Amino acid sequence: MKKISEIFGSMVFNDAVMREKLPKDTYKALQAHINDSAPLTVEVANVIASAMKDWAIEKGATHFTHWFQPMTGITAEKHDSFISPTEGGEVVMNFSGKELIKGEPDASSFPSGGIRATFEARGYTNWDPSSYAFIKENTLCIPTAFCSYGGEALDKKTPLLHSMEAINKQAVRVLNLLGNPAKKVITTVGPEQEYFLISKELYEKRKDLIYCGRTLLGAKPPKRQELEDHYFGAIKPKVNEFMAELDEELWKLGVLANTEHNEVAPAQHELAPIFTTANIASDHNQLMMELMKKIANKYDLACLLHEKPFAGINGSGKHINWSLATDSGENLLKPGKNPIENMQFLLFLCAVIKAVDQYQDLLRISVSGPSNDHRLGGNEAPPAIISIFLGEDLKEVLDALADGKTEVPYRDRRMDIGLSILPDFKKDTTDRNRTSPFAFTGSRFEFRMAGSTTSVSCPSYMLNTITADTLMGFADVLEQADDIEAAVKNLIKETYINHQRIVFNGNNYSEEWVQEAERRGLLNLKAAVDAFPLFTSEKNLDLFKRQGIFSEVEVTARKEILFDEYCKLVNIEALTMLDMVNKDILPAVSCYVNDLAELVINKKSVSETIACEMEKNLISNLSAICDGLYSKASALDSLLLEVNNIEKTQLAARFFCDKILPAMNEIRALTDELETMTASKYWPMPTYGELLFY
Template sequence: MVNVPKLFGSLTFNERVMKDRLPAKTFRTFRKMVEEGLPLTRELADMMAYAMKDWALENGCTHFTHWFQPMTGITAEKHDSFIAPAADGRVIMDFSGKDLIQSEPDASSFPSGGLRATFEARGYTAWDPTSYAFIKDDCLYIPTAFCSYTGDVLDKKTPLLRSIAVLSEAARRLLAILGIHTEKVITNVGPEQEYFLVDKAMWEKRKDLVFAGRTLFGAKPPKGQEMEDHYFGAIKPRVKAFMAELDEELWKLGIPAKTEHNEVAPAQHELAPVYTSVNLACDYNQLTMEFMKRIALKHGMVCLLHEKPFDGVNGSGKHNNWSLSTLEGKNLLDPGSDAYHNNQFLLFLAAIIKGIDEYQDVLRGTVASAGNDHRLGANEAPPAIVSIFLGTELTGVLEAIASGQEYKTNGHIQMKLSGNTLAAVSKDNTDRNRTSPFAFTGNKFEFRMAGSQASLACPNAYLNTIVAEELEWVADKLEGTAPEELDAAVKKLVKEIYLAHKRIVFNGNGYTDAWVEEAAKRGLYNNKSTPEALACMTSKKNVDLVVKHGIFTKTEVLSRCEIQYELYNKTLNIEALTMLDMLHKDLLPAAKKYLKDLSETALSEKALGLKPDVAFLKKLQEATAAMYKDGETLAKELVKAEAIEDQKKASAVYHNKVLAAMEALRRSGDGVEVLLGKEYLPYPTYGDLLFGINS
């Protein structure tokens, strides 16, 4: 039996450890520095480093590393040992405040979008004291920010940290106008992580899964998710063993893994943690994805984090549950029992509605990727059209304010399910809408557009900044209002905002053609592809937003878009090359061998005086010829795309031509697959992969 309270955070240099190992005055000084964003003195850094080193050595560490999050979307690390030469030829274990605060990994080979030339290699990492250091693989990991020699931001953490500070200041200013005072407003996030598990032996036989992370060929199996029997079903022992080990490893790092269950698609699962501050949540999520992959391998499985590894069933997202609270723990998005008279809630809600409407194109751009393009718009993934779901109760409140009427709440409704046998169920004031990209779910917003393998730092940095911008606008409008006039001023402002931006509110089914038409009439964006979405990121309005608040410079915005275009192009290039490789080395040889054997059988039957039925043989031959032709078309389109140096222009060609050719080859390839005899199949089928973990 695992002692969870004792295990939890045991490999984390958290506040409990700091209190034990630091003088009380030093700990209080450090806490004050972190909470108020004050600069770290060298003396304090040395004391922190000494305590951190002793704790790490006692836990078996020999090395330390500055752990950072470059624009690759994954984490990076360079390990240094604690040893330092002594005068007599021995070594001592040393770790100074300078080692803790700053390090120097090369920056030349990380994506920079043109900010750095290859020969300009110097880069710096700087300790982020708001995220706990931790131990992994006998190494002390120090969370850090990452920048170039010129000070340009090259990571995902730094913009997030800046946005956290900007939002806190804007929220505190508005709260002060309402007579609510707090030292800090905290952004909280709880990311629900979806993923697939497949048998490792089968994965190894699929080049597309190995190289691209998703299946590029694969005919629909006789059964998919249509029976809905996997969702919340009994967890198979092999998967349960994986989940149990994953929980333990995450708990050691202080990651509050909470909920786990089977998802809708066969072989799909979900892990959800308890809410925590957004910076920690993003760090924890990066570690969660890493441990999912490594622990799956120990159990003979592979964890797939691609947004759409299998066609025709649910893709995987990362639902970003976002809320705000004061340092004292008050949830600023809790409407309470009477939202109509809750001025603080109404103003924050109105500011968010205004921000999502004005910057809907930016939010879509923050989650743009080749993988997510396949996922958005079906199978419980929201469409590419950004809208807000508020539910009947809150929409009713805002409509009442807009019409100048009083709103009478029903309060919390109790539902009786079975006479007196079952306890009454308390009904929430909003339902859940699985087709909504940005849904209010009681006391938080669930941003459902993020892809399963993406870092959450970028969408949260932009979301924080958008809301900060609107809170400042609201504060400007209300500043100087007399206390006795505040209620009327709040209702008037909320009415103004809602009437101007209610087009973004939609409580219906986001999958229907009718909504697509309605959204177009409302003037909402429908950027279905990554090239379309990225083009909006560099508009003047959207660049001005982040430059104004000091999140990015204009150059950094442009460089990040350049990186995303290049990533999109490289992803499709790898996928196209993999498809051609599978075509020529797997599918075509398998089809030709089957054709040969069928032909020989027909000739044998004819020699025996029988009349062979060659209809199936002709059908296979025609399907094989069509597949080969589609492969030749893809190869030609790929050559054209590869010749374009401008990444933005190339992305349009990859999307319009290469991706279209890939989809055509997929259809013809799957058509051949269903005709092949079992012994001729060149790789495990969808049925094998989705239902291959039986124990």
């Protein structure tokens, strides 16, 4: 590998490249557009496009694409070459400012939630200058927003950009009222990405993994993760090679890939980047997931990004580390040495506390889907109940302020293990609470509910929007105050008293917490279909309109897309399960039963006195389970026919959740029992043991 400093960002049209390639006046005009929303003329765009094209061609690019994030959960791109014909049958390489700014893909097949009819195909991609263009393989990729012909957002980037503007505006208002001269506030995000790597050869023998990304069937292996010996363990050579190449390719694209290790479950791993702005972090995470899958293939591995690939084994999350910073680099969520005197920090902390309490439903929606429903609430991920972990020190500070106190006891945080050979060090102010869905971790919040396939954009724009709204209310109060300092202290005190129900430092897995959360009036939206309807509640519609994030039409469309996606995903899983049962499992077990029966006949032909109880019992038990399985599969098939007649998507999603998923669980119980009784050579697919311990 070359030096990291030599390859980092080498395939990115970043600020350093722009300073070198663009005329000074063009560069200044672009920065004024990005930082101050100054207009960008066609003439300036033409100069940028030409320089971008020349740079890309030098790097071996032959095509360009507007790279965007539709509501499918993955990225989309349509490639066009730089060539333009000339007289005499030759070509020149062209790329105009118009082509840079605007693209026109066929938008008819992307989810729109009813915003537009299928025959209304036009949509637009619009260049996002705040996220650098990059080269992927032989194509210049230009990050863009995606909207319909009527201007409605059809992607996940547009609301994120709106939310970043909203929180910047309101946070700067508050800071300026506090005497802080900040001109800009950005949200920073660092998403920790968990994933599984398994044998590609075995992956290709499992229809459920191919079609659904998770195993729909599979008995527990003798060993799972009980010994906890995989977590932070030595990385296998092949996996280490994969990680090394992944790092290098991500570094070329300017992705700050940093921490990598084995996770808790066998065959599970994690990659975490250094934080960056929310917009770029979202783009980078999409690239990370794409490259994980692509590079894994080169090492005869398959990368699984599903939230719950294996039952009984830890699933994969995407912990989103979220914070706020000023243009001078000041972290607004850093407590400082004496938090009780840091009124700026406490005010922003309370803004987040109030926002999370008021909009628990939106945070739950931002991470909701049928795949994450399988993960949330197990002893591996936070439960569906939203709460905030602050740690005892910060809670003590806020409790003191609520009681009118101005001091808290001093705590000596030096760590002394009692060995002179080991240097002492300062402990963090809080321990880690791995059960909390939204935990303060020293200088940021870690939103731990997001699943591994979740787009970073959705939780980020929800957090930005709800916090911006709270800060707007704070700014309105402070602007009317005669004594700012007294008003700030009063806001902190009142906000914490009114919203402290959302703060919980205990064990979120306990049944006692479920009961306590209900007593506090917190939401417990166990399934995604419980959460989706709240997207269009009156308070949420007012919020999105007030902060300029969505129109009512756009929110309604997103809710419809969520319900529609839920139906389609569960339907695919149910059809895949039936295919596996009817075409693979029942025929395989029948062959085993037939061979057992022939064995009995052959034994009896030798002598009637030869014992055959084992074979007879197996034949009887396997046959009974197969009959039950056949009956359950037929019942599931009938349910799928029934749900096809439900026209309203929301009702269909409810049916899938309440009827079809339980029916699938019943089928799984029978197939898993069959697996434990059927001889290995007859079982038609790789088992959990083979998949996880390759």
